[in-house]
Amino acid sequence: MTAECCGYPISIFFIVVNEFCERFSYYGMRAVLVLYFRYFLLWDDDLATSIYHAFVALCYLTPILGAIIADSWLGKFKTIIYLSIVYAIGQVTMAISTIHDITDANRDGTPDNFTFHIALSMLGLILIALGTGGIKPCVAAFGGDQFQEHQSRQLNTFFSVFYLCINAGSLLSTLITPVLRAQECGIHTQQQCYPLAFGVPAVLMVISLVVFIAGSGMYVKTDPEGNIMWSVCKCIGFAIKNRFRHRSSSYPKREHWMDWANEKYDKLLIAQIKMVLKVLFLYIPLPMFWTLFDQKGSRWTLQATTMSGDFVSILISTVNPILILTLVPIMDRLIFPLIQKCGLNFSPLKRMTVGMLFAAMAFVSAALVQIEIDKTLPNFPSSSESQLKVVNTYSTTLNVTISPNEHLLIESFGVQLHTSKHTYSTISCMFVNDFSLIHGEQWCEFSRKFGFGASYTFLIPSTVFSDDCESITEVEDMKPNSVHMALQIPQYFLITTGEVMFSVTGLQFSYSQAPKNMKSVLQAGWLCTNAVGNIIVLIVAELGKLPKQWAEYLLFASLLVAVSIIFSIMAYFYTYIDPAEIEAQVRKEQGLEPEEMEKETLEMEEKDEDQKNEQGVKQTKI
Numbered sequence: 001m002t003a004e005c006c007g008y009p010i011s012i013f014f015i016v017v018n019e020f021c022e023r024f025s026y027y028g029m030r031a032v033l034v035l036y037f038r039y040f041l042l043w044d045d046d047l048a049t050s051i052y053h054a055f056v057a058l059c060y061l062t063p064i065l066g067a068i069i070a071d072s073w074l075g076k077f078k079t080i081i082y083l084s085i086v087y088a089i090g091q092v093t094m095a096i097s098t099i100h101d102i103t104d105a106n107r108d109g110t111p112d113n114f115t116f117h118i119a120l121s122m123l124g125l126i127l128i129a130l131g132t133g134g135i136k137p138c139v140a141a142f143g144g145d146q147f148q149e150h151q152s153r154q155l156n157t158f159f160s161v162f163y164l165c166i167n168a169g170s171l172l173s174t175l176i177t178p179v180l181r182a183q184e185c186g187i188h189t190q191q192q193c194y195p196l197a198f199g200v201p202a203v204l205m206v207i208s209l210v211v212f213i214a215g216s217g218m219y220v221k222t223d224p225e226g227n228i229m230w231s232v233c234k235c236i237g238f239a240i241k242n243r244f245r246h247r248s249s250s251y252p253k254r255e256h257w258m259d260w261a262n263e264k265y266d267k268l269l270i271a272q273i274k275m276v277l278k279v280l281f282l283y284i285p286l287p288m289f290w291t292l293f294d295q296k297g298s299r300w301t302l303q304a305t306t307m308s309g310d311f312v313s314i315l316i317s318t319v320n321p322i323l324i325l326t327l328v329p330i331m332d333r334l335i336f337p338l339i340q341k342c343g344l345n346f347s348p349l350k351r352m353t354v355g356m357l358f359a360a361m362a363f364v365s366a367a368l369v370q371i372e373i374d375k376t377l378p379n380f381p382s383s384s385e386s387q388l389k390v391v392n393t394y395s396t397t398l399n400v401t402i403s404p405n406e407h408l409l410i411e412s413f414g415v416q417l418h419t420s421k422h423t424y425s426t427i428s429c430m431f432v433n434d435f436s437l438i439h440g441e442q443w444c445e446f447s448r449k450f451g452f453g454a455s456y457t458f459l460i461p462s463t464v465f466s467d468d469c470e471s472i473t474e475v476e477d478m479k480p481n482s483v484h485m486a487l488q489i490p491q492y493f494l495i496t497t498g499e500v501m502f503s504v505t506g507l508q509f510s511y512s513q514a515p516k517n518m519k520s521v522l523q524a525g526w527l528c529t530n531a532v533g534n535i536i537v538l539i540v541a542e543l544g545k546l547p548k549q550w551a552e553y554l555l556f557a558s559l560l561v562a563v564s565i566i567f568s569i570m571a572y573f574y575t576y577i578d579p580a581e582i583e584a585q586v587r588k589e590q591g592l593e594p595e596e597m598e599k600e601t602l603e604m605e606e607k608d609e610d611q612k613n614e615q616g617v618k619q620t621k622i
């Protein structure tokens with residue numbers, strides 16, 4: 001009997017706090033990762049973005065490893081502890097790799113040995129991916145294990161609270177770590193404080209581990225049931241082989257292709273595999289949702305850089321977790337019960353389909369915003385065009401004639417310039433409010449706000465410093481960004497509503513439809529859909545793009561609509577199951593008590609081993 005509070009097992013308190021700290025650690029580190037690549041390791045935008053997405057994809061692939069270790073070998077509890085240690089070591093390694101003083105022998109503020117920092121940070125990231133991904137399917141499933149059969153309502157609430165903790169951790173860390181990075185620190189020279197920005201997530205990971213261990217006396221710990229993954233693979237392999245052996249039409253068909261394993265494998269195992277395969281099949285279209293969802297961090301962020309609104313940018317990076325924190329309770333307490341009251345069956349798979357449609361609408365909204373932005377952007381020459389800028393320093397208007405076959409974008413400034421012996425220089429700067437031109441004792445000062453995204457040319461006559469500053473002509477080559485970032489809020493709202501419907505439900509669905517001994521495996525399968533989604537983003541980013549960004553957004557939206565239609569058809573044919581009930585039924589059919597069942601499985605395994613040994617002996621004899 002587990003200790004309870006308000007109908008909930010007390011042990012889940014440690015699990016949700018652990019999740020909060022772990023997600024703080026993960027998202028905090030992620031919030032400054034691209035900046036570290038870009039401004040510390042001095043990688044270009046493309047390399048920084050690719051390594052970032054590759055890292056995220058790895059974080060969602062390693063859950064398979066964690067699930068195998070947990071379900072077949074160590075059990076969830078030990079797997080979480082061991083992999084959290086790996087994770088914490090990774091975070092510490094990452095934080096150390098950002099200390100520029102380690103290799104800054106000449107004390108100029110930049111590291112002298114980039115190879116050292118790159119190698120150390122890559123090692124850190126691999127350990128983090130192994131840790132975060134490895135524990136991910138185990139923590140949610142371990143939380144679920146704490147509930148008993150009569151607590152199914154509380155179990156659903158647990159998954160929502162779990163998701164809230166994820167987002168509270170993500171929100172706080174996304175706000176805090178960039179601020180920590182902006183501090184200055186260092187031994188020899190003061191630089192942006194990456195060690196602090198990565199160090200705090202490392203500390204949070206250690207706290208997460210300590211909290212988890214603190215609850216160890218209260219957890220329900222289910223033992224791993226032998227090498228389940230290996231048994232599953234062998235059973236599937238046997239079914240395929242046996243089916244192939246009996247492919248002739250003279251053999252009667254079986255209800256399910258897995259039934260071809262009946263000759264050798266236990267009925268219960270076959271029934272469990274059927275349940276898992278049914279769900280995994282349903283997962284096939286799901287990566288498309290994540291393909292759109294994960295572009296929040298790349299394409300949408302880039303879209304924001306072409307928009308105006310200084311402080312909104314901070315809000316935009318946190319809008320997703322803020323909306324999650326508000327939408328999850330609203331959906332759980334208001335919308336879903338209301339729909340139920342109206343007599344509508346809003347089943348989990350229907351919710352997920354609607355979630356996908358919301359994500360598609362978010363991309364339509366992004367496309368509309370992009371069209372607005374494009375109207376304000378200057379015309380750049382395409383690969384088949386050239387751009388000619390004519391600065392007319394003559395006092396009267398000049399006519400320019402172009403051969404009609406040539407595609408030239410013409411910009412001319414009717415300005416006067418006294419000398420032709422001038423030097424051009426381009427300066428790109430952020431937050432320019434004051435700008436002075438100084439020559440000896442004389443200077444001309446321009447004190448005003450220059451808009452983001454704008455480009456200006458200052459035409460300076462040779463007489464300016466002996467004459468007056470008025471004769472300097474300012475030309476605005478490119479207008480400042482004028483479409484406000486607040487226009488992105490609808491797309492964030494839509495995608496987050498989609499996330500609540502899709503992701504929170506998917507998490508619950510994966511847990512509820514999995515047999516007891518394969519819960520982590522199915523959680524890992526669920527997380528894998530995210531990894532594949534990220535890989536698709538990587539491929540799409542690497543392969544050519546459509547000439548217009550808005551068209552790309554619409555393409556993604558249409559693809560997701562198509563995928564959601566396919567998913568809804570698949571979902572229509574899916575029958576929800578209670579794995580425990582099916583298992584009990586199979587046991588009953590076999591006339592076995594649970595203990596006997598286990599004994600039989602063991603005997604089966606032993607027989608298998610004996611057969612193998614016998615074959616080995618035969619082969620040696622031959």
Ligand SMILES: C[C@H](N)C(=O)N[C@@H](CC(=O)O)C(=O)O
Nearest residue numbers: 166167170320321324503530
């Ligand atoms: C911060 C995101 N809104 C979020 O909730 N993410 C979840 C789901 C996921 O991306 O895997 C998480 O970090 O577990």
